Amino acid sequence: MTEPLLEVKNLTKIYGQKKNLLRSGNQVLAVNNVSFTVNKGETFGIVGESGSGKTTIGRMIMQLVNHTNGDILYKGQKYSEFTKESAERFKSKVQIIFQDSGSAFNPRKTIGSQIAYPLLKKIKDRKAVLDEVIKFIEMVGLSKEMAYRYPHELSGGQRQRAGIARALILKPELLVLDEPVSALDVSVKSQIINLLENLQKKYNLTYIFIAHNLDLVAYFCDRIAVMYHGEIKEVGSTKQIYQFPHNPITKKLLSSILTLDGRYKVSN
Amino acid sequence: MRRMNNGSTNILEIENLTTTLRIPGGKVSVVEGISFNVKAGEKLVIVGESGSGKSMTINSILQMVPDSLIDSYKGIIKIDGENILEMSKRKFKDIRGKKISLVAQNAMTSLDPSYKIGKQVMEIYRHNHKKASKEEAKKETLILLDKMGIKNPEHVFHSYPHELSGGLRQRVVIAMALTGNPKLIIADEPTSALDPTLQLQILDLLNEINQKFGTSILMITHDFGVVSYFADRVIVMYAGEILEMGTVDEVINYPLHPYTKGLLKCIPDLSWLDKEDKIEKRKLSSISGEVPNLAKKLTGCRFAPRVSDIPEDYHESSPKMHKITDTHWVRCTCYQYYLKDSIAGLEGVK
Numbered sequence: 086m087t088e089p090l091l092e093v094k095n096l097t098k099i100y101g102q103k104k105n106l107l108r109s110g111n112q113v114l115a116v117n118n119v120s121f122t123v124n125k126g127e128t129f130g131i132v133g134e135s136g137s138g139k140t141t142i143g144r145m146i147m148q149l150v151n152h153t154n155g156d157i158l159y160k161g162q163k164y165s166e167f168t169k170e171s172a173e174r175f176k177s178k179v180q181i182i183f184q185d186s187g188s189a190f191n192p193r194k195t196i197g198s199q200i201a202y203p204l205l206k207k208i209k210d211r212k213a214v215l216d217e218v219i220k221f222i223e224m225v226g227l228s229k230e231m232a233y234r235y236p237h238e239l240s241g242g243q244r245q246r247a248g249i250a251r252a253l254i255l256k257p258e259l260l261v262l263d264e265p266v267s268a269l270d271v272s273v274k275s276q277i278i279n280l281l282e283n284l285q286k287k288y289n290l291t292y293i294f295i296a297h298n299l300d301l302v303a304y305f306c307d308r309i310a311v312m313y314h315g316e317i318k319e320v321g322s323t324k325q326i327y328q329f330p331h332n333p334i335t336k337k338l339l340s341s342i343l344t345l346d347g348r349y350k351v352s353n
Numbered sequence: 354m355r356r357m358n359n360g361s362t363n364i365l366e367i368e369n370l371t372t373t374l375r376i377p378g379g380k381v382s383v384v385e386g387i388s389f390n391v392k393a394g395e396k397l398v399i400v401g402e403s404g405s406g407k408s409m410t411i412n413s414i415l416q417m418v419p420d421s422l423i424d425s426y427k428g429i430i431k432i433d434g435e436n437i438l439e440m441s442k443r444k445f446k447d448i449r450g451k452k453i454s455l456v457a458q459n460a461m462t463s464l465d466p467s468y469k470i471g472k473q474v475m476e477i478y479r480h481n482h483k484k485a486s487k488e489e490a491k492k493e494t495l496i497l498l499d500k501m502g503i504k505n506p507e508h509v510f511h512s513y514p515h516e517l518s519g520g521l522r523q524r525v526v527i528a529m530a531l532t533g534n535p536k537l538i539i540a541d542e543p544t545s546a547l548d549p550t551l552q553l554q555i556l557d558l559l560n561e562i563n564q565k566f567g568t569s570i571l572m573i574t575h576d577f578g579v580v581s582y583f584a585d586r587v588i589v590m591y592a593g594e595i596l597e598m599g600t601v602d603e604v605i606n607y608p609l610h611p612y613t614k615g616l617l618k619c620i621p622d623l624s625w626l627d628k629e630d631k632i633e634k635r636k637l638s639s640i641s642g643e644v645p646n647l648a649k650k651l652t653g654c655r656f657a658p659r660v661s662d663i664p665e666d667y668h669e670s671s672p673k674m675h676k677i678t679d680t681h682w683v684r685c686t687c688y689q690y691y692l693k694d695s696i697a698g699l700e701g702v703k
Binding site: 270273 | 403548577582621643
């Protein structure tokens with residue numbers, strides 16, 4: 086259970102470029118010397134205010150942006166030492182679900198064809214691909230007619246389900262969930278969270294859950310990292326963080342949770 | 354000038370409001386037969402999911418539905434005793450800003466990116482105070498920005514919107530809404546685009562405005578946490594109708610309508626974190642299905658298709674608002690199903 090799947094060591098990201106003749110050299114330190122480990126099968130939460138660098142970490146894990154310094158290790162192998170084959174394998178094992186499902190799909194292609202796309206590279210038999218797509222669409226709770234619809238014909242919740250189907254079709258091990266429910270309605274939000282929980286059990290998935298609403302994080306995550314201005318201020322199990330927060334930032338974030346009985350009471 | 358807060362007068366009275374829009378191939382009533390009041394000095398919050406008609410309600414109050422879309426308003430919207438639906442546009446212009454004003458969800462849509470903050474707030478100020486000179490307007494604007502808890506009003510005055518953080522921008526928008534010293538502020542999800550820490554600050558600011566100036570606030574949100582922290586009374590809307598209405602205590606602690614109950618159960622339970630031993634956390638429940646499409650003809654209890662555990666005959670064929678207490682109202686009798694084991698009928702609730 087405690088076998089590390091992903092290790093992040095002294096990770097740093099600086100946006101912007103060095104000063105030269107043409108550039109003024111505006112640099113932003115988005116992520117500063119961050120280290121953490123994500124174990125197999127767990128849900129690791131990254132919380133922080135906007136601009137704290139949590140999304141940047143998710144993108145670096147996905148290799149959507151390159152890191153400036155430090156290392157990310159997937160199953161003990163450094164990203165920088167990936168061969169062509171291992172990079173290919175890695176890409177099918179790590180997937181992402183975006184916050185805004187509206188912009189995560191190509192508006193000109195049907196949902197089904199976009200879910201099928203990653204699979205078409207692996208399987209040549211189109212009938213088999215179609216069967217697989219239908220299977221996954223039904224698994225995330227959509228009807229199979231949805232495969233022939235365009236993204237704009239689906240509601241936000243349905244699109245997010247389709248996003249989950251697309252991410253799962255290559256049978257990944259690690260899913261980066263970048264605020265997957267913050268754009269959704271209350272009742273749909275819990276539908277998606279429950280779906281993600283069930284899928285985690287079924288496929289033994291590991292989640293990295295990036296969010297800013299702490300009540301959901303408390304419910305969903307096993308361990309939590311609290312970020313502030315590009316640095317991780319505190320890492321611990323959910324209970325540790327919520328019961329005995331040490332860092333003032335953590336306390337501030339916790340005390341801003343609004344529950345049904347007013348503000349969340351932070352113990353000192 | 355400070356108004357006296359005498360608690361009993363209604364700033365806003367809505368009676369049987371139905372807003373009908375024109376859509377390709379027909380008409381659709383996005384708000385149907387809603388009635389409620391906002392008392393002076395009161396904080397009323399409307400909760401609902403997207404598509405529940407909460408935004409259309411305030412758009413109707415502010416007459417902001419585009420003319421090309423609107424088919425008709427039916428009913429009465431009284432602001433400070435005057436029915437605005439029978440008023441000329443010109444006259445309503447004087448009410449908007451001075452008696453009611455709006456704080457929009459996204460501060461960037463209320464601010465023009467190409468003008469400095471000071472100029473924009475001053476413009477609104479001088480619209481609401483026609484006789485004010487430029488110097489006076491500037492002075493008042495700075496005072497107002499300072500009142501909004503902005504630490505360096507002079508600096509903000511000379512900044513462009515994009516140079517400010519989201520929280521500061523929202524404070525500026527609230528300042529703009531207050532320039533006319535309105536009796537009612539309508540806030541359309543003022544905090545849902547903000548971080549939790551900022552959300553708390555903005556709610557505290559609105560609370561302070563409510564207490565200091567006695568301004569009534571009508572807020573829209575989808576977050577019950579905000580409701581319990583901020584509101585005096587709450588209205589639960591669904592598919593263009595009010596399903597439940599009551600004080601915060603009544604609706605959160607004694608919800609009657611299955612939809613309200615469902616919404617409340619969707620909030621993650623944090624109490625397991627305080628327990629020492631390892632107890633199982635309550636599973637997050639959800640409401641199956643989705644908000645209905647209003648373009649289709651809806652009959653009966655609009656929430657009925659989404660509840661499976663209540664037999665059909667518990668729903669009314671044409672649901673009415675039922676009075677439970679003086680403040681607590683609920684639509685449709687389906688809530689009685691859950692009460693059937695306790696004291697029969699309505700008496701059990703009181």
